[in-house]
Amino acid sequence: MYLGIFSNVITGATPEEVARKTREYGFRSVQFVPSRTAADSGGEDAAVAAAFERWATAYAREGIEICGVGGYLNLLHPDPERRQRNHRLFLSYVRGTKAIGCRYISTETGSYAPSGEWDFDPRNRTPEAWEDLRRVTEAMVEEAVREDVVILYEPYIVNVCATPELGAQLVREINSPHLALLMDPTNWFEAEQVRPEYVRAVIERGFAAERGLFRLAHAKDVAPPAPGSRKPELPGPGQGILDYATYVRLLTEHGYTGPLIIEHLTEDEIPAAAAYVQRFIDTYGS
Numbered sequence: 001m002y003l004g005i006f007s008n009v010i011t012g013a014t015p016e017e018v019a020r021k022t023r024e025y026g027f028r029s030v031q032f033v034p035s036r037t038a039a040d041s042g043g044e045d046a047a048v049a050a051a052f053e054r055w056a057t058a059y060a061r062e063g064i065e066i067c068g069v070g071g072y073l074n075l076l077h078p079d080p081e082r083r084q085r086n087h088r089l090f091l092s093y094v095r096g097t098k099a100i101g102c103r104y105i106s107t108e109t110g111s112y113a114p115s116g117e118w119d120f121d122p123r124n125r126t127p128e129a130w131e132d133l134r135r136v137t138e139a140m141v142e143e144a145v146r147e148d149v150v151i152l153y154e155p156y157i158v159n160v161c162a163t164p165e166l167g168a169q170l171v172r173e174i175n176s177p178h179l180a181l182l183m184d185p186t187n188w189f190e191a192e193q194v195r196p197e198y199v200r201a202v203i204e205r206g207f208a209a210e211r212g213l214f215r216l217a218h219a220k221d222v223a224p225p226a227p228g229s230r231k232p233e234l235p236g237p238g239q240g241i242l243d244y245a246t247y248v249r250l251l252t253e254h255g256y257t258g259p260l261i262i263e264h265l266t267e268d269e270i271p272a273a274a275a276y277v278q279r280f281i282d283t284y285g286s
Contacts, residue, residue: 003260031259051096069100074111076160105149185207219260245284
């Protein structure tokens with residue numbers, strides 16, 4: 001197990017500058033977030049591929065792997081036009097993964113909330129939402145099969161797959177080697193569970209649900225909700241109450257040897273966060 005980071009945490013005027021700084025921070029792996037490229041303007045395959053190729057070349061020159069693409073788009077957007085745009089863009093990302101040299105692309109399981117995909121809507125808990133997500137997933141997986149790409153869903157408390165159990169259920173229902181999960185325990189905490197006495201049980205329950213189904217793993221933290229919010233805060237590693245000893249130990253016990261990808265932080269916070277996570281990898285990792 002080793003450290004990785006979301007590509008958009010590190011700033012720079014060009015892909016080459018970002019890649020150089022990534023190496024200087026000591027990372028050997030990134031999850032590439034395409035939203036920082038011009039590819040977001042329309043999702044044309046040629047534009048996406050060209051942007052991906054430039055980033056891939058920049059990281060390769062610095063000896064940094066791209067472990068996956070972060071294709072976080074609301075595939076269930078309630079506005080039909082936005083939904084279609086998100087579908088086109090996501091499919092262009094799927095087709096662009098070959099250019100960037102990886103097989104994994106992660107995304108969310110969607111929300112009907114008009115205010116945003118990271119907000120809750122009661123319709124997300126309906127059988128209709130499940131069937132909608134299933135239909136959309138089947139279409140996306142068809143393209144993933146053609147491109148030999150694996151889509152990784154990341155369950156989160158406000159989305160349709162609000163729990164690791166629901167994420168695992170969807171993967172098993174689709175039953176394709178081109179659909180799996182991304183491990184991130186911080187996404188599973190309801191507000192009332194963000195207490196030290198509950199943390200270990202939440203992590204262990206999620207690992208039991210996702211056993212054998214996750215392909216990448218994220219590293220951030222969980223903290224009590226801000227005033228007026230029902231969603232827990234999700235800061236960078238070391239800024240909350242996540243039990244990293246349990247988390248990294250269970251990753252190791254489940255045979256995970258890939259990157260632990262840091263997210264939800266500013267560039268200034270990188271050194272402290274990296275040192276924090278590395279300490280647990282050194283003690284409990286493989």
